[in-house]
Amino acid sequence: MLNKKQLSKLFLTFFKIGAFTFGGGYAMIPFIQKDVVEKNNWISEEELFEMLAISESTPGPISINIATFVGYRISGFWGAFFGTLGLVLPSFLIVFGLYLILDAFQNVLIVKYAFFGIRAGVIALIINALCKMYKQVSKRNLSYFLIIMSLLLTALFKVNPIFVIILSVVISLSLSLYIERISKK
CATH class of the missing domain: 1.10.287 (Helix Hairpins)
Structure with a gap:
């Protein structure tokens, strides 16, 4: 029997991660760790580390693989479906919206510098997540x-x-x- 409340929470958790994270899959790792491991206790630090290892070696983006693995672990097929959909949908909506807006501003210097700054922040987030996980994982x-x-x-x-x-x-x-x-x- 499907637990609609749990599927909804899974979808919303990954939707939030997908909506508020810039920089791709590796930039999502600290947010996945915080929401999935610390906040919701769906998996342990060690399980997340193992999922990262598997996700790195399987085809596709690492964050989508993790969302799929976590969703499947929590609620089977439908958990994998809604976890993945939650992670992917914000990116699709944001990219589609940005395409409509940024086409007119593609040569504006401040837009170019904004994305350069975002990349620097993403690197710091990835390093922080890796250091934190290294300390906690056996x-x-x-x-x-x-x-x-x-x-x-x-x-x-x-x-x-x-x-x-x-x-x-x-x-x-x-x-x-x-x-x-x-x-x-």
């Missing part, structure tokens, strides 16, 4: 390894993300099975 070498491996393979070596995902899954499953086998002895 040190799991496999998660760190998979994140670094995914970044290096996709960004530096231009490896197909599908291969990186498959490799990450194989490594994770192999290690999990190995640890499970050892713990049974």
Whole structure:
């Protein structure tokens, strides 16, 4: 049975994040952490860190992947749908509105400087979120390894993300099975 109140809260939470965050997926991480982990307690810091690792290695924008994962974790398919819709809809509405307005002001110098300033603020938000998460997440070498491996393979070596995902899954499953086998002895 669908919990309409929870779906509504999920939609509104991600709608707010999508509406008031500039700079793309990585800039949304501190807001997702605050609203999803601290305020609503839908997932733990460690779960968010793992979702970030998975989201980084799966195709698509990281924030949309996280919204989908969190929504699915909270309310299954419909949670994933409304979490993702909540995150994407403000961007669509804002971009469409800005397109209608900014076309007339594209050569105005103050508009160019405003966007330059926004980029600087986004970098500070990303660094702050990463520092905060690093301090709070328990040190799991496999998660760190998979994140670094995914970044290096996709960004530096231009490896197909599908291969990186498959490799990450194989490594994770192999290690999990190995640890499970050892713990049974």
